[in-house]
Amino acid sequence: MKDIARDLGVSLMTVSKALRNHSDISEQTRKRVLKHARQLGYQPNWIARSLATRRTYVVGLVIPDLMHSFFAEVAKGVARKFEPLGYQIVISNSEEKAEVEERQIELLLARSVDGLIVASAQANGRSGLFQTLRARKVPFVLIDRLPAGLGAHYVGVNDEEIGVLATEHLIEQGCRRIAHIRGPAISTGIGRLRGYRRAQAKHGLKAPPEYVVSGRHDDPSGYEAMRDLLRLNPRPDGVFCYNDPVAAGAIKAVLEAGLNVPHDLAIIGAGNVHYSDLLRVPLSTVDQSSSLIGETAADLLAQCMEAKTQPTPKRIWIPPRLVVRESSRRI
Amino acid sequence: MKDIARDLGVSLMTVSKALRNHSDISEQTRKRVLKHARQLGYQPNWIARSLATRRTYVVGLVIPDLMHSFFAEVAKGVARKFEPLGYQIVISNSEEKAEVEERQIELLLARSVDGLIVASAQANGRSGLFQTLRARKVPFVLIDRLPAGLGAHYVGVNDEEIGVLATEHLIEQGCRRIAHIRGPAISTGIGRLRGYRRAQAKHGLKAPPEYVVSGRHDDPSGYEAMRDLLRLNPRPDGVFCYNDPVAAGAIKAVLEAGLNVPHDLAIIGAGNVHYSDLLRVPLSTVDQSSSLIGETAADLLAQCMEAKTQPTPKRIWIPPRLVVRESSRRI
DNA sequence: GTCTATACAGTTATCGCTAAAGAAAGGCCG
DNA sequence: CGGCCTTTCTTTAGCGATAACTGTATAGAC
Numbered sequence A, B: 001m002k003d004i005a006r007d008l009g010v011s012l013m014t015v016s017k018a019l020r021n022h023s024d025i026s027e028q029t030r031k032r033v034l035k036h037a038r039q040l041g042y043q044p045n046w047i048a049r050s051l052a053t054r055r056t057y058v059v060g061l062v063i064p065d066l067m068h069s070f071f072a073e074v075a076k077g078v079a080r081k082f083e084p085l086g087y088q089i090v091i092s093n094s095e096e097k098a099e100v101e102e103r104q105i106e107l108l109l110a111r112s113v114d115g116l117i118v119a120s121a122q123a124n125g126r127s128g129l130f131q132t133l134r135a136r137k138v139p140f141v142l143i144d145r146l147p148a149g150l151g152a153h154y155v156g157v158n159d160e161e162i163g164v165l166a167t168e169h170l171i172e173q174g175c176r177r178i179a180h181i182r183g184p185a186i187s188t189g190i191g192r193l194r195g196y197r198r199a200q201a202k203h204g205l206k207a208p209p210e211y212v213v214s215g216r217h218d219d220p221s222g223y224e225a226m227r228d229l230l231r232l233n234p235r236p237d238g239v240f241c242y243n244d245p246v247a248a249g250a251i252k253a254v255l256e257a258g259l260n261v262p263h264d265l266a267i268i269g270a271g272n273v274h275y276s277d278l279l280r281v282p283l284s285t286v287d288q289s290s291s292l293i294g295e296t297a298a299d300l301l302a303q304c305m306e307a308k309t310q311p312t313p314k315r316i317w318i319p320p321r322l323v324v325r326e327s328s329r330r331i
Numbered sequence C: 001g002t003c004t005a006t007a008c009a010g011t012t013a014t015c016g017c018t019a020a021a022g023a024a025a026g027g028c029c030g
Numbered sequence D: 001c002g003g004c005c006t007t008t009c010t011t012t013a014g015c016g017a018t019a020a021c022t023g024t025a026t027a028g029a030c
Helices: A002-008 A012-019 A026-040 A045-055 A069-086 A098-110 A128-135 A161-172 A187-202 A218-230 A244-256 A290-306 B002-008 B012-019 B027-038 B046-053 B069-085 B098-110 B126-136 B159-171 B189-202 B219-230 B244-256 B290-306
Strands: A058-063 A088-093 A115-118 A138-143 A153-156 A178-182 A212-214 A238-241 A266-268 A284-288 A315-317 A321-323 B057-064 B088-093 B116-120 B140-141 B153-157 B177-184 B213-215 B238-241 B266-268 B285-287 B314-315 B319-322
Touching: A002 A026, A012 A026, A045 B046, A058 A069, A058 A098, A069 B046, A069 B159, A069 B219, A088 A098, A088 B088, A088 B238, A098 A115, A098 A128, A115 B098, A128 A153, A128 A315, A153 A290, A153 B153, A153 B290, A161 A178, A161 A187, A161 A238, A161 A266, A161 A284, A178 A187, A178 A218, A178 A244, A212 A218, A212 B098, A218 A238, A218 A244, A238 A244, A266 B285, A290 B002, A290 B238, A315 B140, B002 B012, B046 B159, B057 B069, B088 B098, B098 B116, B098 B266, B116 B290, B153 B290, B159 B177, B159 B238, B159 B266, B159 B319, B177 B189, B177 B219, B177 B244, B213 B219, B219 B238, B219 B244, B238 B244, B244 B266
Parallel strands: A058 A088, A058 A115, A115 A138, A138 A153, A153 A315, A178 A212, A178 A238, A238 A266, B057 B088, B057 B116, B116 B140, B140 B153, B153 B314, B177 B213, B177 B238, B238 B266
Antiparallel strands: A284 A321, B285 B319
16 A cells, blocks of 8 residues: 555555545546555455454354254355455354354454354353353344343244154044154254144153153264164154254164164154255255354344344244155155 | 553563563563463464464365265364364365366465465466465365375375286286276376276276266266266276276166165275165275374375475375275185 | 573554545635 | 535554564673
8 A cells, every 4th residue: 555655646544445435536546546455455454354343244153063964054155144344254163062152253253253153052041152242232143042141132943843843744644652852952953842842742642651752963863763663562652852963863763773764664854954955865854944044143143243233132933844855745 | 451561560562472482581580471361361362473474274175065974084183183283174065066166275375375286176286376376375285185286295195006006906907808987187197097097907807988988076976977888899897997986887787776785786996984884785995093093184284384494205005904894705 | 790592561553445525626605 | 615425535543462583681611
């Protein structure tokens, strides 16, 4: 910039304004500056700009696991919205651990991100983390998981609805002894479990307590949980799994036991990961529109970042959609 | 920092040095400063620091597709190495497109990353992109793909070896009419094809030209390609697929045609994606140690960033490893 | 008693850019 | 003609740190 100013015999400030299309500059000067800048191959220095403006044009995206294609897809959605706006996205992996998440967010804040999108591993909204975020006035939007007791922007799917949709589908397919491999004690796990119970109650079914077993997020946990379920008597004839990886693990266990999916045991997952169709038995699931979640969260965050005062927390629910494949089709 | 200096009656510089453990400061003063900094909740401003030191402690990772779990795993490996060193990692998605990649790298450079790790979508090493990187003296390490005619740091697996390993395995399993669904015209695709040919030649087999069909990176392309192969007469009895997603799509096509994998047709992929074990037929593959690639590339880049002069380009080959599962086991 | 080395702290000048206020030149108005 | 806008550009002061010097003591050497 200094060189441009010297060469053109104008002040540094004129160059700065011209490059930013500031209204103070005449059309003629602006053009001269832009042209010369191009000739010199001028590249603005973002660091200096950030220091002066206190904006970094960086947003942080904190997710529990990049390997889970659901979050990879969310990340794509976020990128699609933010990149055209000139923002850079930094993805942080919390590995499903609340402490790691907290540390990662601290790091992002230390680097002065302009905003955050978080699929939180915190079970509780009263965690110090959210107070820190509030205190520092960093706009943030939660996605997928909604820590209990937290008034914050949120974009996700109603997990209870997912549970209802999946369970009612199994009932329609003729299942009467429906089990559930539940997820962890966060909003998604709890909501889906609640939906599972509500759907059964609504149809006058009730499952014995041992029909609800605990899994985590991954396929090994689904495999283990299903082996436990298979030992029960009477054996369940339908299983709603917390998510698709868990369901994939579960299918593996059922097949290994020499049983048929869906005839001996129907299985449905949630999330509609991209390889669901390629599994042992193509997996029925409830789609969560992962990339739409990402895009919507990005839009919402963008709004928050522009607004001077934080708008009141907004919750956006994306409707889930049943995707029936072979693993649950019995009629 | 200013506050600390004022409160403690020392100069700003003393505080700065104390916080950085500079040797100029006495143990006593340093402790006073650190303690007071903690009390005030001081957080260093990375932006200002970057402006002054010309180092951002950010490295860019450019990959073709986050959804492909191979690259997600690489990313994890990179993060595991760099995060303890205080670096932030920015992941960019090139969507397998050379122009997008170029633009993404420009953006990363504009943000002054300290270094880059790139799984390039460029077929050709003479691309202007690499000249730009050289000109700007940004240390970078290529992974997975090695654009033709480029002397640069590289970490990956010898793709020809992958092709040989996979093809010889099929031969050992009794396949005699071995086809190949080849990848795109980049080093990985070309190398694996070459390995496929070399292994056949070595064992005195020769496949008709129509046994080599083109795929891309994804499972739909594998599905299409396999349908083409199934129309051939004589039908192949073994297929080596460019990568696991392609192989998964191929398996789907074979099963739909009412044939058995592996008995009518053995299939092997490459990459060992995490869900290989959960597919219709558990997929045999050649493992590429994805996270090790990430870690190794990170180490190498870290070295380059410390060195004042760029060391001569180094190529590191990680040995591939055959993983036999059901899709190819015929004896 | 002078000189030099060492340990510690302070000054000054950036890093590259921007916000905010100031100034020059011209036009319009009563 | 003087006052008051407008338009266009310039000056002045940072943003929050650091690099590279420039001082002071104090201690020990000769």
